[in-house]
Amino acid sequence: MQPKTMVKKARLHSPLKNFALEEQIIEYRIDPLTGESTLIAPGRAEYVQKMFAEDDSAVNRYYEKTAKECPFCPENLEGRAARFPKEVLEEGILHLGEIAAFPSLFAHSEYNAVIVLGSSHKRRLNEFTSSLLAQAIMAAQRLLRRMATIEPSIQYSALILNYLPPAGSSIAHPHAQLLASSIPFNRLRILISESRRLFEEEGICYWQTLIEEEKRRGERYLARLGSVEWYLPFAPLRQNEVRALFPWKSSLNELDREDIEGAVEGLTSTLRFYSEHGEGSFNLCIYSAQADASKYFWAGVEVASRPGLRPLYLNDTWGLPLLMHSSEIFEAPEALCKRMKPYFAC
């Protein structure tokens, strides 16, 4: 399970260099667990960055336009939110601190809750507070426990936050989604099955070995916050991708106060980094499986930045990652780690 790198060269006579012969380094990295490859292409960063940059006036116009008919603003929510059936939640809508949670109008899984993140219609990246994110995780736990009680086969969950339309969000008001199913999501299935295979064949917990190795090397390791290990992946799938692990916990339901504090501290640090470096939107996912699998599988967090909102924006997902499942990123995680580490300093 050693990380593998393959370096190739592309040769061209570039008009950007007066048609002199240029050799470009093509670095492929193979994920040691999944075998997926990622292309590191730092030369493209400057070229695409201006097309990913957020347009402030477009963001303001978007929030103003969507505020008029927002189903998640407090004055509309009670009249427009769906209700859970009584066997899931007696009161129909879960209120917890600033959070309101209710079923998604169009379900993405057999159990699917929308978790509205506070009453403010507009919330920028640096305005997602620790307390708000902690309440969202606790609301997800409460619902997940209820769902699993009703149907014990509900073992797989993803707490997802898509922020702004470039990240796939159709409603401006900040919200998360809790998806819970008896069928694992594709990536979750691969993470579970491959780490289980390593445990059965080699007697190791991949995630424990990974964190020990990342700590030893130091070049991609960010910090241990509370009980949560934050690091950058060797072969990222997305731009500015940050990951975290909950050691010896395989289910969202097992997370205690220290786990949740470590998760939200890392998430707010990541969003502050994105905000201060011009990243406009993001996706985040806290994934989990059944509660008794932690000897080979650990629940975790994945966060990645997405393009900023602008009138003619460039999507960062093109045919290669979408259809061929080959990722391309513009900055090596070791370089990103140097820039990001100060945000994770305790």
Ligand SMILES: [Zn+2]
């Ligand atoms: Zn709203």
